Amino acid sequence: xxxxxxxxxxxxxxxxxxxxxxxxxxxxxxxxxxxxxxxxxxxxxxxxxxxxxxxxxxxxxxxxxxxxxxxxxxxxxxxxxxxxxxxxxxxxxxxxxxxxxxxxxxxxxxxxxxxxxxxxxxxxxxxxxxxxxxxxxxxxxxxxxxxxxxxxxxxxxxxxxxxxxxxxxxxxxxxxxxxxxxxxxxxxxxxxxxxxxxxxxxxxxxxxxxxxxxxxxxxxxxxxxxxxxxxxxxxxxxxxxxxxxxxxxxxxx
Amino acid sequence: xxxxxxxxxxxxxxxxxxxxxxxxxxxxxxxxxxxxxxxxxxxxxxxxxxxxxxxxxxxxxxxxxxxxxxxxxxxxxxxxxxxxxxxxxxxxxxxxxxxxxxxxxxxxxxxxxxxxxxxxxxxxxxxxxxxxxxxxxxxxxxxxxxxxxxxxxxxxxxxxxxxxxxxxxxxxxxxxxxxxxxxxxxxxxxxxxxxxxxxxxxxxxxxxxxxxxxxxxxxxxxxxxxxxxxxxxxxxxxxxxxxxxxxxxxxxxxxxxxxxxxxxxxxxxxxxxxxxxxxxxxx
Numbered sequence: 001x002x003x004x005x006x007x008x009x010x011x012x013x014x015x016x017x018x019x020x021x022x023x024x025x026x027x028x029x030x031x032x033x034x035x036x037x038x039x040x041x042x043x044x045x046x047x048x049x050x051x052x053x054x055x056x057x058x059x060x061x062x063x064x065x066x067x068x069x070x071x072x073x074x075x076x077x078x079x080x081x082x083x084x085x086x087x088x089x090x091x092x093x094x095x096x097x098x099x100x101x102x103x104x105x106x107x108x109x110x111x112x113x114x115x116x117x118x119x120x121x122x123x124x125x126x127x128x129x130x131x132x133x134x135x136x137x138x139x140x141x142x143x144x145x146x147x148x149x150x151x152x153x154x155x156x157x158x159x160x161x162x163x164x165x166x167x168x169x170x171x172x173x174x175x176x177x178x179x180x181x182x183x184x185x186x187x188x189x190x191x192x193x194x195x196x197x198x199x200x201x202x203x204x205x206x207x208x209x210x211x212x213x214x215x216x217x218x219x220x221x222x223x224x225x226x227x228x229x230x231x232x233x234x235x236x237x238x239x240x241x242x243x244x245x246x247x248x249x250x251x252x253x
Numbered sequence: 254x255x256x257x258x259x260x261x262x263x264x265x266x267x268x269x270x271x272x273x274x275x276x277x278x279x280x281x282x283x284x285x286x287x288x289x290x291x292x293x294x295x296x297x298x299x300x301x302x303x304x305x306x307x308x309x310x311x312x313x314x315x316x317x318x319x320x321x322x323x324x325x326x327x328x329x330x331x332x333x334x335x336x337x338x339x340x341x342x343x344x345x346x347x348x349x350x351x352x353x354x355x356x357x358x359x360x361x362x363x364x365x366x367x368x369x370x371x372x373x374x375x376x377x378x379x380x381x382x383x384x385x386x387x388x389x390x391x392x393x394x395x396x397x398x399x400x401x402x403x404x405x406x407x408x409x410x411x412x413x414x415x416x417x418x419x420x421x422x423x424x425x426x427x428x429x430x431x432x433x434x435x436x437x438x439x440x441x442x443x444x445x446x447x448x449x450x451x452x453x454x455x456x457x458x459x460x461x462x463x464x465x466x467x468x469x470x471x472x473x474x475x476x477x478x479x480x481x482x483x484x485x486x487x488x489x490x491x492x493x494x495x496x497x498x499x500x501x502x503x504x505x506x507x508x509x510x511x512x513x514x515x516x517x518x519x520x521x522x523x524x525x526x527x528x529x530x531x532x533x534x535x536x
Contacts, residue, residue: 147356153348154328155377155432165373169364246364246412 036216041223044216051205056224058200059190062118063228066125067186071179074130078137082171083163088138095134103128103189107196116197121190128189129182136178140171173247176240183232187225279342281306281436281468282327287336289322295493296322300336302487302496306435309462309469311479311486313525315533319494320472324438327470328352341435351378352436353429353467357444359421361413367424368409371396374432381432399427402464403457419450423457430461437462439471443478452510455481459507476525480518481508488525490532498528 018038024030025037032040045052080087081095103124110120110127144167152162194203202221209217241248280303289297297319304310312320325331326338329345338345340352353374361370375381375392384392400406403423413421422442430437439458443451459482462469473479479486480502488498502521504512512518 145358145360147354147358148360148362150325150328150330150356151354151360151429152377153330154350154352154354154438155374156348156350157377161377165376166362169362244364246414 033213033215036219041216041219044214045220045223048217048220052202052220052224055200055202055205055221056228058118059121059187059194059202059225060228062121062190062194062201063125063183063186063232066122066190067129067183069122069126070130070133070182070186073126074133074178074182075137075175077130077134078171078175079141079163079168081134082138082141083159083167092138095131099131104192107193110193111197117200118198120197121193121201121203124193125186125189129186132178132181132185133175136174137171140174141167143174144170173240173244176236176244179236179240180233183236184229187229187232191225280304280339281308281341282470283337283339284327285337285339287326287333287338289319289326289331290334297326298493298495300326300494300496302499304468304470304485306468307466309471309482309484311471311473311483312489313473313476313479313486313529314489314494315491315529316474319492320474320489321440322494323489324440324470324472327436328354328438349436351432351434352438353432353434354438355422355425355429355440355442357441359413359418359425361421361424361428363413366410366412367400367405367416368393368396370413370424371400371427371431373428378432396427396431399431400424402460403427417450419446419454422446422450422454426454426458426461430465430467433465434467437467437469439469439473441473442471444473444475451475451478452513456510458482463507476522476529477513480504480521480525481513486521486525488528488532497532500525 021035022037022039025035025040036044077091077095081091082088106127107120107124110123114120114123141163148166149162152166157165190201191203191206194201195207196203198204202225206218206221209215209221282302282304284300284302287297287300288295300323312323314320322331326333327340327345327349329338329340329347329349332346340349361367362373365373372385372392375396376385381392397406397409400409403426405420405423405427408416408420408424413424416424426442429439442458443454446454455478462482469482471479471482483502486498486500486502487496488500489495490497500521504515504518
């Protein structure tokens with residue numbers, strides 16, 4: 001019941017905001033090329049639905065491919081960094097240095113190396129989103145209690161057994177927490193790349209729409225990215241709930 | 254059951270100075286002149302002791318005296334700086350196999366049920382490991398039997414957060430001995446529990462020990478616990494830790510809650526308390 005009330009409240013606030021926006025546009029006669037009214041955005045979205053669908057599917061595809069590569073690379077690097085102090089010492093400072101570079105600044109380089117279109121979008125989505133996964137997986141692996149390590153060593157557990165039976169399950173909640181951050185970053189990565197060097201995708205669509213002062217269409221793009229991003233976030237939460245329900249239950253206790 | 258109350262306590266000397274004479278049967282654990290330094294700091298000095306097979310030993314001493322260090326040395330988790338350690342007639346050179354361990358922190362895996370937590374050693378240690386697929390049912394039964402002994406028979410499918418601290422510690426004990434180790438190492442396992450739960454668990458531990466007859470080493474700062482559970486209590490000095498006294502506990506088994514009112518029991522506890530007080534005052 002309280003969940004229902006909370007949800008209703010969130011929707012109400014969203015609608016109230018849209019209503020204020022709509023009224024402000026109409027009463028203050030704000031020109032469409034500065035701030036289009038929500039109804040106008042809806043109208044344009046419907047009008048350009050085919051184009052928008054094509055471009056948003058492209059963005060979704062590049063984002064997801066980049067995201068999945070980031071998961072695989074992130075977990076592998078995270079396991080390497082988290083389970084060996086030699087790798088940790090040699091790799092971790094490099095990773096931090098790499099992460100502090102603004103990725104937008106690297107996109108032109110990625111474009112030079114990989115051309116324009118789909119590939120740089122995937123690469124940018126990957127590059128921008130893998131770092132939080134590495135850090136969280138490494139942190140999660142390191143969070144195993146020293147007593148537990150002693151117990152396992154005395155039992156004669158191999159490194160692989162320790163990882164599979166204790167460290168990795170222990171790191172899973174950390175992994176999922178990072179995935180929620182990573183998926184939104186991946187969207188940013190592919191849209192930025194599309195804006196700079198692509199003829200497809202929501203980023204490209206928004207750039208070309210704004211250069212023609214089709215501001216309502218730009219807003220359509222923004223809203224579609226937001227919806228896709230929220231949807232992926234929600235999927236991450238659902239998977240998380242299923243996979244590591246124990247981490248949530250123990251908080252409730 | 255209460256025979257020990259009728260028996261006249263016969264113990265010429267409560268604690269004997271350490272003797273170097275050794276029994277003829279080879280002991281389960283033998284330490285000869287073992288010292289350990291952390292950097293420049295001497296944590297444990299010249300420890301020599303024998304623990305017979307099936308003996309239950311308690312190590313007591315002021316905090317920071319190297320009790321836990323002793324444990325890590327016996328199990329090979331730390332290499333000694335000097336001296337020799339033998340476990341089960343073999344020289345200890347790395348982490349020993351076939352020991353069980355339990356700590357103050359129960360460290361149950363939060364994603365596993367009680368049964369699955371206790372099952373963990375069986376998935377790692379042979380000969381159970383190779384049966385863990387084919388004979389899962391049999392191993393689950395083995396776990397269930399042990400859970401019933403400690404009073405967790407109905408809690409096998411609970412997750413750790415659904416158990417009280419005392420129940421978690423029971424499950425922890427089960428996990429430490431499910432693979433029938435020759436040696437059980439306990440590092441202040443009951444230190445975080447309330448007095449009632451603690452005394453319950455003394456009982457549980459004694460039952461398990463009488464049932465499986467493993468060799469036990471209990472590190473504790475609770476003298477009542479040490480005397481209640483152990484055949485032999487070792488008293489350690491302040492850092493650097495030295496073994497000062499070896500005290501045989503002549504109380505009959507099984508010991509029961511009433512035992513704690515036995516004058517023999519209280520006598521030994523008081524004697525040990527005086528010794529530790531002397532150690533702490535630096536004499």
